[in-house]
Amino acid sequence: MSASAETLAFLRDVRVFEGFSDPDLAAVADRLRERELRKRQVLFREGDPGDEMFIVRRGTILISKAVTGKVEQVLVRVEPADFFGEMSLFDGSPRSATAQAETDVALLILERESLQAMTETAPRAAAAFFYEMVQVFMERLRRSTQQVAEATRWGLEATGLDVEAR
Amino acid sequence: MEQPAPAKFELLVRHDDGEDFELRQVASVVGYLNSRPRRVDPESFEISELRSRVAVTPGFILKNTTTDRFLLLSAHERFLWDQMDGTTSLQGIATAYVLEYGEFDFDIIPNLLRKLQRAQLLTFEPRSRLRQALARNRGRFSVKAIERALTGLERVRIASRNVHPFFQRLYRYGGFVLFTPAAIVACAGLALVGAGAAVALWREMHDVIEGFGGRALLGLLTVKLLFFGSMALHQLVHGLACIHYRRRVREFGFTFLHGFVPTFYVDITDIFMASRRARVVAAVTGALVHLVLGAVGFIVAAHAPVGRFTQAFAAASGIIQWQALVIALYPFCFIEMDGYHVLVDVLGVPTLKHDALTYVKRLLTGAGRVRLGREEALWLGYVVLSTLSVAAFIAFNIWIIARAMS
Numbered sequence: 183m184s185a186s187a188e189t190l191a192f193l194r195d196v197r198v199f200e201g202f203s204d205p206d207l208a209a210v211a212d213r214l215r216e217r218e219l220r221k222r223q224v225l226f227r228e229g230d231p232g233d234e235m236f237i238v239r240r241g242t243i244l245i246s247k248a249v250t251g252k253v254e255q256v257l258v259r260v261e262p263a264d265f266f267g268e269m270s271l272f273d274g275s276p277r278s279a280t281a282q283a284e285t286d287v288a289l290l291i292l293e294r295e296s297l298q299a300m301t302e303t304a305p306r307a308a309a310a311f312f313y314e315m316v317q318v319f320m321e322r323l324r325r326s327t328q329q330v331a332e333a334t335r336w337g338l339e340a341t342g343l344d345v346e347a348r
Numbered sequence: 349m350e351q352p353a354p355a356k357f358e359l360l361v362r363h364d365d366g367e368d369f370e371l372r373q374v375a376s377v378v379g380y381l382n383s384r385p386r387r388v389d390p391e392s393f394e395i396s397e398l399r400s401r402v403a404v405t406p407g408f409i410l411k412n413t414t415t416d417r418f419l420l421l422s423a424h425e426r427f428l429w430d431q432m433d434g435t436t437s438l439q440g441i442a443t444a445y446v447l448e449y450g451e452f453d454f455d456i457i458p459n460l461l462r463k464l465q466r467a468q469l470l471t472f473e474p475r476s477r478l479r480q481a482l483a484r485n486r487g488r489f490s491v492k493a494i495e496r497a498l499t500g501l502e503r504v505r506i507a508s509r510n511v512h513p514f515f516q517r518l519y520r521y522g523g524f525v526l527f528t529p530a531a532i533v534a535c536a537g538l539a540l541v542g543a544g545a546a547v548a549l550w551r552e553m554h555d556v557i558e559g560f561g562g563r564a565l566l567g568l569l570t571v572k573l574l575f576f577g578s579m580a581l582h583q584l585v586h587g588l589a590c591i592h593y594r595r596r597v598r599e600f601g602f603t604f605l606h607g608f609v610p611t612f613y614v615d616i617t618d619i620f621m622a623s624r625r626a627r628v629v630a631a632v633t634g635a636l637v638h639l640v641l642g643a644v645g646f647i648v649a650a651h652a653p654v655g656r657f658t659q660a661f662a663a664a665s666g667i668i669q670w671q672a673l674v675i676a677l678y679p680f681c682f683i684e685m686d687g688y689h690v691l692v693d694v695l696g697v698p699t700l701k702h703d704a705l706t707y708v709k710r711l712l713t714g715a716g717r718v719r720l721g722r723e724e725a726l727w728l729g730y731v732v733l734s735t736l737s738v739a740a741f742i743a744f745n746i747w748i749i750a751r752a753m754s
Contacts, residue, residue, distance in 0.1 A: 222368055222369070223367065224366070224367055244360065244371075246360045249359070252361055252362040252363075253359050253360070253361050253362075254359065254360040254361075254362065255357060255358070255359055255360070256358040256360050256371065282360075282367070282369070332355050333355075333357070335355040335376070336355035336356070336357055336379070337376075338376075339354060339355055339376030339377070339379070340376040340377075340378075340379025340380050340383065341379070341380070341383060342380055342383070342438075342458060342461045342462070342465075
């Protein structure tokens, strides 16, 4: 079954597919699975196995990491045309955070097998995909570093700790 | 240089079912206000007054005996230092400061904290004494179970910080009536009629209590439930009083105090920016809810068929509501309720209980000498009156139960 024009138009806005030719994009689109989540439904939890990446088509996904007891820190909100879960796509490691629908959500799923097939059948598209993915990784690394600094600032402000003193 | 906005964490608090959750933004400011600075142990510091012929107010020298560092404290800083006992939050300390000096200096507390931290004279205490005692005995299974239960209950907190518009509407659509002379007259009238009904019921108390018959458990549960609802009403009226004096209601919610006392609460700390009269009215009006409900209970009981469940329920509710009124307004019972806050506000001694208990403890352990100045008399009076009052309260309740069972 070939992907709809609507899906193709949506994928054009997804950053990792920006460098794809129309035939390559259509080929990828055919391999994507669709999934819907109701509001508050958990997609996966921290520690769950996984080997797929998710692209948000509609709605918002909350990515959170356990802090203590039932409290989790919200790391990021994933909006339409953005993606998450890519770490498990590459190394098959357990999920590093929990993903849960903040609203009703529609997702597109890219599985590891589909990525491998793309690498073999459309190497130029795969290269463009990996290049964009590296760019995104770097941005997210910068954001994580900023979050660590912000968490440290929170702690200092909350305790009034004076670290300038010797 | 422009200061950055306070840092915030967005936290997801998961409910028991595992899927449902709520999102909370916790600013570092909230953490700061709730932190509890604790001065080092008494063996680790010395403090002495520095009298000067020039300066009008005395200064104080604070010495860290471990590091041999010295600090000069003003009288205001000395007051703050005395509050830093590890049990009072920074918000509570700031409140005590306003009550003591009638003004607030926004820099004095952070500056003092910095100074004390540099001199290694301060630690921050995040937990209550109960939790510290439990943590020390965590090896015992029962203690661990209690600790877990308390932790679970402490997490139960249903609150909203966006309640001010709600209270404003409540006030506009009828709440303002509570703060009119007509309401005071109605309240007094109801109290008189209720007292008359209570006296009439007292003579036939045995028959009244008989109304519970074999449904004592049902009676207990319904009376408690009504009382619980009245506590919410009590807090709502505090909030309305805050609106009446054009101050902001910061939060309203439900939680388990210390992990085991289910309670509604309202944050009206903004009332401290209003006059003393406003603070007194805000404190007293909440408690008057119990006066009104108790009076209604007695009146209903007086008119209900003798020996029926309705009569017993109404009478028992009346007794509990009026006891709650007394506990809320009577300041001498070691509990810092509305009456206590009015008393310390009027006396201008915000740390009365703390100071009084410290003084008496020193007397009993032989660490202090008996000096009968104005302050010492006040402290002694507070402890003696509170002890006698608590004993009388317990005796009264035992007598009521014994009378009902005989």
